[in-house]
Amino acid sequence: MQKHFEAFGKRTANHVPLSPLSFLERTAAVFPARTAVIYEDRRHTWAEVFERVRRVASRLARKGIGPGDTVSILAANTPELFELHFAVPLTGAVLNTINTRLEAETVAYILDHSDARLVIADTAFSNVVKDAFELNGKTLPVVDIADPHGPGGDRIGDETYEDLVAGGDPDFAWRGPEDEWHALALNYTSGTSGRPKGVVYHHRGAYLMSMGTPLAWDLPRHPVYLYTVPMFHCNGWGHAWTMTLMAATIVCIRQVTGKTVFDRIAEHGVTHLGGAPIVLSMLVNTPEEDRTRLTAPVRILTAGAPPPASVLAATKALGFEVMQVYGLTETYGHVVQCLWREEWDELSPEEQAELQSWQGVGFPMTESVDVIDRETGVPVPWDGSTQGEIVIRGNTVMKGYYKNPEATEEAFSGGHFRSGDAAVRHPNGYVQIRDRLKDVIISGGENISSVEVEGVLHRHPDVMLAAVVALPDEKWGEVPCAFVELKEGSQETEDGLIAFCKQQMAGFKRPKKIVFTELPKTATGKIQKYVLRQEARAFANQTS
Incomplete structure (x- = not known):
């Protein structure tokens, strides 16, 4: 009878809250000597990354940072920002990575709205942080990231990130969340209409995103991943955690240019990278003298505005294998993929590129993706012409908007997340964006x-x-x-x-x-x- 099946309670032996923090402990134990991170002349193994993360987490805890606190970061894609994706949540705190191109007024708003208790900032952005403090009329504690490969900038904190590492406890207790629904990260939308909204991620969603990405992307163990996606954007599409799961070598890059990307591919044997369609355009338009010939295919995930078919075709001609994905800040990044189909193999390059520009079908961890009529809520026919709105359900949908219950209710009306993107659905079930509804x-x-x-x-x-x-x-x-x-x-x-x-x-x-x-x-x-x-x-x- 059913009651006998329901008689069991959850135990520590058979129920552990899901969290991507667990990936680092496993990878450091299984592959301690493998190179984890490369940045200019710096190299760290997975064992070293694990120790540095624990040291930083212990110092943050000593500063009073704990469960529910927000730690805001302004940093380029350097090893410090990668490590903070583990060190901050290891204390129970919430990681708030801020877009480094924002002006002081918006940064001030985010620091205030997020209830930040500590700021960790690359000295390149010190002036923005100081101006934000002045606008808010209050100063927060600051830890400086002094990157010798960056453009410099004033020290405004009492200590540096490396001071945290040097003074931290290498045996700091590694613990995950008590509840996988606890907040892990707080990411602010671009704020193209009004103030940006704070999107709250939970540990469960980040864990499942990291598990689903390798399946969708056919990601092998030990890829060499060039981190061209800003880690402040959807936590770098969650790839900080995904690449840790796969025991990758992560190549950090501070300034993305076509020449730099080609140089890093040649130097480190890069196998994978990600980026918006503008990155594809940048690669296609890199002068011949600044390119290095690819000796093996390099796989790219691209997301953002739908890439033109012509750009996809030109990128493929250079030796890149591109997969179009789709998602939003509210969905932890990519949750829909243009999964390649065998019947497309015999099509012309132009036809293949056109199909590649479709957004496609849900990732393995995505419960459902549909296109509905905005007025009736009924799914549109699969005819490739009737437009509706993309809606999404799944564990990689945000908890909600921080301190904004009205916007949260609106986004979740109808029992799914409403994307605001206008799309059609083709007879094979693939979704294709026609526009942002406002566009x-x-x-x-x-x-x-x-x-x-x-x-x-x-x-x-x-x-x-x-x-x-x-x-x-x-x-x-x-x-x-x-x-x-x-x-x-x-x-x-x-x-x-x-x-x-x-x-x-x-x-x-x-x-x-x-x-x-x-x-x-x-x-x-x-x-x-x-x-x-x-x-x-x-x-x-x-x-x-």
Whole structure:
């Protein structure tokens, strides 16, 4: 009878809270001498990383940092930031990694809203931290990361990160959370509309994300991973924990350029890396003299705005194997993948690239991904044309927004997380994003996908990057306006590019205005469309 099956209680022998912290202890025990981290002239084995993490955690605990406290970090992708992904939560505290490109006002807001008790900051960002303190009218304790390979900056703390290491206890008790639902990290959204929201991650979600990623990516044991994804962004897609699980060698990189990426691949035998589509574009457009020939395929996860098929094809031609993934800060990063299908092997490179640009199906740890009608909540037909909103359920969805119950309830309305992304579902079940819902251009009653228009612009040989937003128009309500970065030396004109579009798409979809400019980007390489929308509105006001 059922009662006999339910008679057992949870015991320490058969129920352990899931946490990615456990990966480090195992890897350090099984592969102590393997190289864990490489950064410029620094090398650390897994045994050394384990000891450094315990030393730092012990010093943080001695400073009074404990369960529920927030520790804020402003740092580049250096070994210190990697170690803090374990050291901070090891004390029971919550890790808050802050976007290093943010201005002092937003940093001040995050420090205040997150209830930060301690700041650990690379000296390159000391001025931003000082200005944030001044704006808040209060100063927090600071630990400096003094990176000799960085641009320098003032010391503003009482001690350095290496002081924590030197004075810490190498035998500090290793303990996980009492409850896997406890907060692990606090990540703030980009804040493109209003103040950024604080997204709370739990230990269970980070553990399952780390378990699901190797299955989805066919990640082998001991990959050599180039950390081009900023670790402040969704905790670097959780790869700090995933690569620890897989006993990888993590190559840290402070400044991402095409030449640096190619150099590190050649120097360290990099096998895997991740990045937004702008990273792919950067690799494709790296001058020939700055490239090194790949002696083996390098696998890339790319996520962000849907990458143009032309960029995917060009990246593949260089020897990179790219998999498109999709996710949000609220889902710990990637939870949907464009899983390759055998029947695609015989297609042309152009057709393959087009399919690769789809977002795809859920990761193994994702409970469900669907596309629903926003009004009725009913799933849209799998016809590749009916648009709806992507919704997600699973253990890698955030706990909620910190100190924002109203936004949390709105995000979870209907029993799933509402992404805000407009998409279709193809007959094979694969999801394809058409737009952010706020980026759909409605012109004369017709919906225009900015992603579709951008894809056409990227086919032009002189276009390096393109972004399309709505331009207010008296007659049509809105029309497409394109902002374009041309390749160096190009003499292409607005009329010429519009003529090119005329050959590729319906008249109502064509950009009515093209602006040649450097596109504003976030630190993760995403194009800041809200800035472009403001510029488009300014253009409209000037001509009205």
